[in-house]
Amino acid sequence: MRSGATAESLATLREVAARARPVALAREQVLPVLEPLHTLFPEGLRRGTTIGVDGSTSLALAVVAGASGAGSWVATVGVSSLGLAAAAELGVDLARLVVVAEPPSSSWGTVVATLVDAFDAVIVRMRRPPRVTDARRLTARARERGAVMVVLGPWSDAPDVSLSIARAEWFGIGDGHGHLQARKIVVEAGGRRAAARARHAELWLPAAGGGVAAVEPLAEVREFRSA
């Protein structure tokens, strides 16, 4: 009887373990990214991270576009010159985008904190980098609330992931003819902790017709030899 009782308690134990399993799985802690950006974010955007983007508005939009398309709300603050048509072309759902004008410097922290509380992703641009303590407080708030904060331009704290464009080349435009069609860029990513390993990706941003696409490695060039 003893072994029977053990088997029964084992079964009970297993049931308890199944019930006590964490409800939030690891993959719920990430937001999706667009397919071409998988080389930069192999497991998606980890909630609570701060991402620094050096200069390129379209890259910042592309980073949040995947999450936006999957139903997340995105806010921008201080990006008074946002090209909304470009945002839509890159895959940001305009029905879930909110644009907040640049707040006076006194209420800066409050505004960003309020946005971080409610939105899944917030794109932030400041004219002058905030004080280090303020920046840290905001990144801590974002981490606690599980929001992704994308910082465009100056920031006084090291972001978790920083992206920069190493090379850019425009296609489709010539000397007085054609028009801008697509830009081939090399994005370099570095950062802290999980993102410490440097990555880079070759992207079309924007691709022809707007949007993002991965640059396919050239098919092997077959050599033709004259017989």
Added chain:
Amino acid sequence: MTVHDGGAAVRTLVVRCPDWPVVAAGVPLDEPAAVFFANRVVACSPAARREGVVVGLRRRESQARCPELVVLEHDPARDTRAFEPVAVALEQLTPRLELHTPGTCAFSTRGPSRYFGGDDALARRARALARDALQARAVVHVGVADGPFAATLAAGDGVTVIAPGATPAFLAPFPIDALDRPELVDVVRRLGLRTLGEFAALPADDVLARFGNDGALAHRLARGLDERPLATRPPSPELAVETELDPPVERVETAAFVGRSLAGALVDRLWARGHVCVRLLIVAETEHNERLERLWRLDQGGTPGVIADRVRWQLDGWLDGTAAHRPSAGITLLRLVPDELAPAAGRQLGFWGGAAGADERVVRALARLEGLLGPTAVAVPEWRGGRGPGEQVQLVPAGAVDLTDERPSARPGWRTEPWPGRLAAPSPATVAPRPVEVQVLDERGETVTVSGRGFVSAPPATIAVGTGAPLRVEAWAGPWPVDERWWDDAGRRRHARFQVVTADGVARLVTVERGRWWLSAIYD
């Protein structure tokens, strides 16, 4: 009676003026008129209804059905303002009058009915008072029944009094649409239930299990019960929020602005305790110690936006009201008192899917920011037509749209008109809010010009933005001439666009107009 049923419904008298927005706009009901919001009919006069105009119809379609239709703007503040005399008149009967929507108000009959000699006499008196206040400009219906929902349905034809206890039988034959919950009604009708009686016959627990909280509330209504079990105790007074206004405020806009931030504070305070406000008392005090108050019922639970709207409408009713009821001095204190609370059930996803939880949080955050930064600082995009880089999508204040609802105007297919001369995709990611002057020079250092026929004087060689150093031009394309509003002397604009890529790899959109060059967008 099971524990879930709580108490029976409160005996309620409802005064309802049908087609109120039309009346409030000052149009007689025998003239065909309709009130439009977002291009759809929200209310129309009986004369228009006879011509085939119904609520929800598009403007063009309704004008086709009834060419002489008077088109009116939707303005809830005007509706409230016009209803204020009725509310003031009915306050002779009870101090606990509550407004549901402009055009409909209700009060509990328990006290007044005994004083004025029964429900019948009270209802007749209420109707006479309302008609006097309106000088017979509108039709007034009065209904008395158990619970405001049944009383509103009863207020459909003159004076109707449903005997105590007869409410479920009165409700049973009404079509299921009376619940005013389109998604629920759609599902229930497909299940084969067509009247409130059939829906009410379902077991309450099963309705809750399948349709969630909202479904359970609808079920209570259909059974002739109150929407919520009666609160056992009144909300504690410290939940109220107030602001003193110094100097005293006479203008509606200023007071409404304060009201908006108060609404946010109130909702935050209630949320922290897990409550939503379903009945709100708005109180204003003036310099001359006048005290104005009015109760509002918030059926779906008050979000900051809903509360802020009610406050604004009510202030409009007081401050812009007729001289007889206007306060004699500016408002010095504004107070919002939650009069009845319900547990904040959150918006659970119903059987039919539905709004995501994020929307509620987002709406609350935006209301807070509007209070902090002003109503125009928070905006959402909407597709418009246009040729310029910033014209295709434009920003509208977030307070002017309902974010919890589907917004077709934010979807790319919203505008289908062609805009010849529009920039081809990809669009620039940065659009200069106002153009910045640039210097575009050719090899010899002279400003590049474009002739009226679109000839470029010489290929651009350098470009200097503002006072910055000149940058070498690597590639360029253009000109794309744009001749806008050529029929309008004052608004006519002729300019030509160029795309320029400089040595640093940055592509820019520049515009030349009357010999001067401007930077209009950056492809960054």
